[in-house]
Amino acid sequence: MGLEDRRDAEPEVYQPAEDSHLLADAACDGLADADENDRVLEVGTGSGYVAGRIDAETPARVVAADLNPHAVRQAREEGLETVRADLVSPFADAAFDAVVFNPPYLPTDPDNEWDDWMERALSGGEDGRAVIDPFLERVPRVLAPDGVVYLLVSSLTGVDDVVEEAGEHGFSAVAVADESFPFETLTVLELLR
Template sequence: MSDLADQRGMETAVYQPAEDSKLLADVAVESVDGSDRVLDVGTGSGYVAGRIASATAASVVASDVNPHACRQARDNAREETIPLDVVRGDCTRPFDAETFDAVTFNPPYLPRDEAAERDDWMERALTGGETGREVIESFLDDVARVLTSDGVVFLLVSTLTDIEAVAGYAADRSLAAETAREESFPFERLAVLRITEEH
């Protein structure tokens, strides 16, 4: 297989930057300090992680369960000479406690559509189970463990997923969620939730 064909195959298996990626990156770049250690969960192509690393000089780790995404994120960072550590893993589970000052996540949030369902990496990047919240809830179950005492989470959510239900699930885990920014599109409203531990 040629390098070009291999690249095309990898791109069809990896979520590429879109409006949701840009919104999350914009909020994170404005909020992260250069001295912070940041984890970008579900990094996909590495767009959000790369924006944070290049714009803030923060130390950034990118993670994804998809091996094609990890490879593309590494390749993109190398091409743009962005210092970025890439780890293959499921959400925050591979990481030690109290490691990160900020965690970003653009999760799979579309509710399952059985008529359009495929069994591939792109399906896993887009679909968050029956409600669209299964991956988000799994993430919220563990994310506080990896945060420093004043750490913050920036989580991209959609009205398709029920933003209020996500905030309520976070509250049940002693996490306070507020909307940092939102944008409306023809079929959904996207919001970045700023989530912190309740003290």
């Protein structure tokens, strides 16, 4: 089943969009020198598009993770090693050389939220950082000492606020890619310790 068919088959799974392509391009560029011993985790894999690109374009071993059981199933069907996980909770300390994440980042009024898997894939809470902040707090545990994080953020969430939060968890941040749209600018941050 091709990607176009999947959009109809998996309506509860976030499918590739501009943010997915930007993150995949930046992560693949950043991991161009990876080798077969490097381990990469994609948190919130959705359709598995980003993890699939990293798997196809680098020699690194890729693990895809998502809380959404529909996303886990779709990523597995794409041939990816996939784990159902809330952020990084089931993974061992220092297990990954790189972690990639396209988090739910759209600021959402709590009165307008609905409880389904697509909402969880999109809604970043009132400030857009309801998932980003806990991720930044938890990801250092699973990251190898010289590891890197590729995190997609939106101008709607406040890139400077995300950089500041990352700094509070021991990361320095540099923007490695961005793309502007009429209502937001998407930025991929490379986070290093």
